[in-house]
Amino acid sequence: MNFNNITSKILFFRLLSKRFSTKIPAAPVVTLENRQSPKLKVDSNTIALLERLSLVKCNNIEGVEVLEDSISFADKILHINTDNVEPLYSVLENENLSLRFDKVTQGNCQTDILKNATVTEDDYFVAPPGNIPLHEVNDNECNQSLKENEN
Amino acid sequence: MKYIGVTNQLKKCTKVINIKRDHSTATNKNLQSVVGLEVHAQLNTKSKLFSGAQNTFGGLVNNCVSLFDAAIPGTLPVLNRKCVELGILTALALSCKVNEVSSFDRKHYFYADLPAGYQITQQRAPLAIDGVINFQVFTPGVHKKPYNKSSKIKQIQLEQDSGKSLHDSDLKRSLVDLNRAGAPLIELVFEPDLEDGEEAAALVKELVLIVQRLGACTGRMEEGALRVDANVSLRRYGEPLSTRTEIKNIGSIRGVAAAIRHEIERQRSLLEYGGKIINETRSWDAVNKVTVAMRDKEVVQDYRYMPEPNLPPLRVNLRTREETQDVLSVPLIKDRIPELPEDSRRKLIEQFSLRPEVAIQLVNEPVLLHYFLELTNQNTRNPTKVANLLLNDLLTVLNKRKVDVEDCVITIRQIRELTDMLLNKQINLEICRKVLDELLDSANDTSPLDIITKKGWSIVTDEEEIIKHCTEVIENNPKLVKQYKEGKVKVFKALLGILAKNTSNKVDMSIAAAKMEEMLKK
Numbered sequence: 001m002n003f004n005n006i007t008s009k010i011l012f013f014r015l016l017s018k019r020f021s022t023k024i025p026a027a028p029v030v031t032l033e034n035r036q037s038p039k040l041k042v043d044s045n046t047i048a049l050l051e052r053l054s055l056v057k058c059n060n061i062e063g064v065e066v067l068e069d070s071i072s073f074a075d076k077i078l079h080i081n082t083d084n085v086e087p088l089y090s091v092l093e094n095e096n097l098s099l100r101f102d103k104v105t106q107g108n109c110q111t112d113i114l115k116n117a118t119v120t121e122d123d124y125f126v127a128p129p130g131n132i133p134l135h136e137v138n139d140n141e142c143n144q145s146l147k148e149n150e151n
Numbered sequence: 152m153k154y155i156g157v158t159n160q161l162k163k164c165t166k167v168i169n170i171k172r173d174h175s176t177a178t179n180k181n182l183q184s185v186v187g188l189e190v191h192a193q194l195n196t197k198s199k200l201f202s203g204a205q206n207t208f209g210g211l212v213n214n215c216v217s218l219f220d221a222a223i224p225g226t227l228p229v230l231n232r233k234c235v236e237l238g239i240l241t242a243l244a245l246s247c248k249v250n251e252v253s254s255f256d257r258k259h260y261f262y263a264d265l266p267a268g269y270q271i272t273q274q275r276a277p278l279a280i281d282g283v284i285n286f287q288v289f290t291p292g293v294h295k296k297p298y299n300k301s302s303k304i305k306q307i308q309l310e311q312d313s314g315k316s317l318h319d320s321d322l323k324r325s326l327v328d329l330n331r332a333g334a335p336l337i338e339l340v341f342e343p344d345l346e347d348g349e350e351a352a353a354l355v356k357e358l359v360l361i362v363q364r365l366g367a368c369t370g371r372m373e374e375g376a377l378r379v380d381a382n383v384s385l386r387r388y389g390e391p392l393s394t395r396t397e398i399k400n401i402g403s404i405r406g407v408a409a410a411i412r413h414e415i416e417r418q419r420s421l422l423e424y425g426g427k428i429i430n431e432t433r434s435w436d437a438v439n440k441v442t443v444a445m446r447d448k449e450v451v452q453d454y455r456y457m458p459e460p461n462l463p464p465l466r467v468n469l470r471t472r473e474e475t476q477d478v479l480s481v482p483l484i485k486d487r488i489p490e491l492p493e494d495s496r497r498k499l500i501e502q503f504s505l506r507p508e509v510a511i512q513l514v515n516e517p518v519l520l521h522y523f524l525e526l527t528n529q530n531t532r533n534p535t536k537v538a539n540l541l542l543n544d545l546l547t548v549l550n551k552r553k554v555d556v557e558d559c560v561i562t563i564r565q566i567r568e569l570t571d572m573l574l575n576k577q578i579n580l581e582i583c584r585k586v587l588d589e590l591l592d593s594a595n596d597t598s599p600l601d602i603i604t605k606k607g608w609s610i611v612t613d614e615e616e617i618i619k620h621c622t623e624v625i626e627n628n629p630k631l632v633k634q635y636k637e638g639k640v641k642v643f644k645a646l647l648g649i650l651a652k653n654t655s656n657k658v659d660m661s662i663a664a665a666k667m668e669e670m671l672k673k
Contacts (some may be wrong), residue, residue, distance in 0.1 A: 092463035102233035106217035107204030123212040124326035127263030
């Protein structure tokens with residue numbers, strides 16, 4: 001009885017799928033790879049820029065190949081016609097951004113925040129020097145050479 | 152032969168120099184300075200823009216930080232409703248058009264005090280666009296008369312603040328405090344509508360007054376609650392904008408005026424000697440009064456803006472007064488706009504017949520304006536005299552002691568009593584100033600009258616006593632009296648001067664003058 005019931009259900013759905021057309025193709029269709037783009041080459045200047053922006057070094061042959069492969073992989077969608085199609089930034093586009101009341105509900109957890117830092121000092125994170133005025137840099141170099149002379 | 156050759160060369164040199172000079176003076180006159188501002192104002196909220204950590208100044212280091220602010224993986228932003236409200240309130244006060252839908256973007260740069268590697272800001276669709284700020288330019292000592300100026304606002308956007316770095320130059324490292332990371336900011340982008348530092352300073356002052364009235368921002372520039380970036384360039388009149396430099400993070404109103412003035416001068420002299428302006432970021436050194444080049448964050452400025460995938464669009468209701476938890480009503484916010492500085496100035500000029508420069512100075516100091524309104528609300532005191540007392544005498548006493556007007560401890564009751572005594576001629580101006588000085592030291596709400604009695608400063612109006620003093624002066628200065636009796640009326644003033652000195656300014660001079668004249672005529 002049970003078995004019969006299940007097979008009849010499957011039959012029913014097969015019939016349904018024949019009667020109503022669906023946009024999902026029944027068998028795999030190759031659409032993305034119908035254009036063979038030439039193998040992409042990235043010049044050394046672009047690599048230097050990308051390295052600076054991403055803080056990731058890929059300047060050996062293998063690294064560059066991975067990068068070029070990644071670009072070729074992504075390029076496959078370039079032939080798709082997107083004229084007059086508004087870009088979709090988020091699938092929640094039609095939702096309203098939810099807002100929170102102005103209340104203090106987090107923080108006060110200094111130990112947790114500093115827990116993962118390798119180097120701290122007086123509860124500060126310690127980082128390499130960043131964006132500082134040029135003259136300060138020069139001053140430092142002057143001071144350093146002064147100090148060296150003193151030694 | 153050699154000698155001639157040298158002189159010829161010298162001649163050539165002088166010629167070249169001359170040509171250069173002519174050229175430079177010509178360019179100098181034809182160059183117009185163009186200034187545009189970008190202002191970051193910290194919003195006055197309890198919690199941060201996207202996290203529930205406390206938004207405060209001067210907390211325990213790295214304590215007002217949530218996991219989201221430290222960019223711990225797996226945390227997500229949730230927008231603070233109050234920030235949207237304050238942003239819209241400010242936008243409306245500056246006649247901006249509020250966008251029905253706005254959205255958030257990521258702006259990337261690598262910096263130790265930006266843990267996520269990007270800042271959430273609004274680039275494609277900001278909270279509001281197309282506003283204007285109207286203000287008066289009047290710096291006593293620079294301008295003889297105030298003039299109107301206005302600057303268009305390109306956009307107002309919500310964004311996160313970064314953490315704070317302390318640069319330890321000896322050990323070549325930065326110390327990072329994330330308490331400010333994720334604090335709510337509005338950035339106001341102004342069009343390059345200004346011409347010099349004084350106009351820029353006046354704009355910033357007006358903006359500070361507006362955000363303070365709205366309660367959107369404390370406006371305390373010394374705490375970094377309001378920071379100014381200035382774009383400065385020079386161009387020939389009528390020509391398109393030329394290469395600009397950007398002065399970052401100017402932290403005071405006078406700093407804005409000085410930094411821009413110096414940058415304009417620097418560019419002018421650079422062009423004069425045939426130099427070229429390069430597009431760079433400079434910082435203002437308030438101690439040495441120079442702008443200095445900064446090492447750029449990245450050689451190629453590529454912020455790689457991208458839509459923030461974790462935040463759906465922000466929608467507001469522009470039409471009706473209905474609102475929900477997630478959709479704020481703009482008309483409801485508009486109802487809450489208080490009287491703005493511009494209206495206050497107009498009111499002072501129309502209602503109290505004050506001169507424009509007096510009205511500007513009063514409105515620029517909210518504490519003094521409060522005193523003024525309290526002193527004049529019963530229509531019993533002369534507004535011009537009250538304003539003069541506040542702007543000349545009280546301000547002088549405060550400046551002398553280097554006390555900020557906002558920290559003035561004098562109460563309304565005290566200033567009312569003192570003003571009445573002055574206006575009723577119970578005391579003179581000099582004593583009034585002394586009392587003001589005393590009031591700043593004295594305990595809470597001490598009566599000015601008590602101080603005057605205690606110090607023996609009260610004015611003598613008793614005729615008998617005045618006559619006594621006059622007799623003394625006449626007896627001790629027979630020479631002057633003789634001159635006066637011979638027709639030299641001028642010496643009368645000298646006699647009064649001696650009287651004032653003898654009595655340490657404590658007699659009522661109008662009575663004294665009358666008595667003295669009477670006695671001399673005898």
